[in-house]
Amino acid sequence: MLKKITLFLLIGLSTTLSAQFIYGDPLPDAPALSARGEHAVGVRTITITNPDQPNVAAGAKEGTFTSYDRDLKVEIWYPADADLNATIEYPEVMGQSPDTTRPIIPFTFLGRATRDAKPKKGTSPYPLVIISHGYTGSRYLMTYLTENLASKGYVVAAIEHKESTFTDAGPFPATLYFRPIDIVFTLDQIDARSKAGSDSFLSGLADASNTAIVGYSMGGYGVLNVGGAGYNPQFAAFFAAQNGGNTAISRHIMGDPAYKGGTDDRIKAVVALAPWGKTFQVWNDEGLANLKKPTFFIAGSQDDISGYENGIKAIYEGAVNTERYLLTYEGARHNVAPNPAPPEALAPGLHIDEFLRYADSVWDTRRMNNVNQHFITAFLGLKLMGKTEYSKYLNLPEVAAEKGWEGFKPRTAVGLTLEK
Known part of the structure; x- marks a missing residue:
């Protein structure tokens, strides 16, 4: 009888602890820099409008193309005068519109932030981080990272890319064309709103001249182009064939006079998680060699969406003119970046992709979240904040030796490689 009571107590405790876990919280085996920083976090939503853009989604x-005004929601996390332990409900959906086999199902999940909190002004503005989600996705796809970085003294802006979200999955050419444009436009808008005298809450809060751009999957495709990896001229021909001969995408092509990637001095670092495109020859050697911003790549060795050896690792190896790192989760597939799957995705009868949109079949997503927090903190801390002491978390043997890796607890630096 005592054994049964003990078992019920353990089950109850496990359920309670699981219910209290909030996306981004450190697990017991989390590496050192995954811990949240000293700041409470505020969050606000803004809408920015890029006027008179080609309506690629409508077709040529x-x-x-006809033109339209392109509205983008941007979620901004920032250091705030607020409760360190405050929680927030974020709205999200399962499903994929207009796929009728995957209807839109709203749900909410918890984070640690305060909506519309008063910004906490520092002695100087905070570095800026811009986040670009995958196709499809949302601005809330990586809150474990956005909140974590804001707590460490960054202003973090996550774009919700029109025609590329769960509820608004437009034709793929629109995503191909607009990813780099949305990223630069968001940077320009936050730069303007951060100036002294602006009536925005961002005035004096963000330092857009000290920016990192972070992208997952199609977001990785976008941030690499903005960082200097111009697309293959053959890619322009592919786009034109899909759009009645229209060559608008030439502005992102290596060698085209309109292409300005890599020339924006405000951008100091790039993080590309599972970047898509190399297996479709989006880049050639010349384009990858033009990437000169320090770049941190994160990948799963079994990525079946972006590819690994001939995909992400080939991009890493081709970027010969920049300081770069490649963190690999051995055995993981494509989902190395998102929040964990919500409990709602476990409901019987749902399309399996509601679960597989987030989860990995080998790795615990919460574990990957903590490892990503650790390494991205180290990389951005070094590149944007000048924290040279973080070099020890990056200058590691490719595979952890018997003593493990700096910042990892004993016996926990397993299943990972770090090339540099």
């Missing part, structure tokens, strides 16, 4: 007629 006789090679010509």
Whole structure:
């Protein structure tokens, strides 16, 4: 009888602890820099509008796009005068519109932030981090990272890319065309709103001249292009064939006079998680060699969306003119970046992709979240904050030796490689 009571107590305790876990919280085996920083976190939503853009999603007629004003929601996390332990409910959905086999199902999940909190102004503005989600995704896809970085003294802006979200999955050419544009436009808008005298809450809060751009999957495709990896000229021909001969995407192509990637001095670092494109020859050697911003790549060795050996690792190896790192989760597939799957995704009868959108079949997503927090903190701390003491977390043997890796608890630096 005592054994049964003890078992019920343990089950109850396990359930309680699971219910209290909030996305981004450290697990017992979390590496050192995954811990949240000293700041409470505020969060606000803004909408920015890029006027008179080609309506790629509507398709080209006789090679010509009509124009539209492109509205983007941007979620911004920042250091705040607020309760360190305050929790927040974020709205999200399962499903994929317009796929009728995957209807839109709203749900909420918890984070640690305060909506519309008063910004905490520092002695100087905070570095800026811009986040670009995958196709499809949302601005809330990586809150474990956005909150974590804000708590460490960054302003973090996550774009919700129009025609590329769960509820608004437009034709793929729109995502191909707009990813780099949305990233730069968001940077420009936050730069303007951060100036002294602006009536925005960002005035004096963010330092857009000290920016990192972070992208997952199609976001990785976008941030690499903005960072200097111009696309293959053959890619322009592919885009034109899909759009009645329209060559608008040439502005992202290596060698085209309109392409300005890599020339924005405000951008100091790039993080590309499972970047898509190399297996489809989006880049050639010349384009990858033009990436000169320090770049941190994160990948799963079994990525079946972006590819690994001929995909992400090939991008890493081709970027010969920049300081770069490649963190690999051995055995993981594509989902190395998102929040964990919500409990709602475990409901019987749902399409399996509601679960597989987030989860990995080998790795605990919460574990990957903690490892990502650790290494991205080290990389951005070094590149944007000048924390040279963080070098020890990056200058590691490719595979952890018997003593493990700096910042990892004994016996926990397993299943990972770090090339540099």
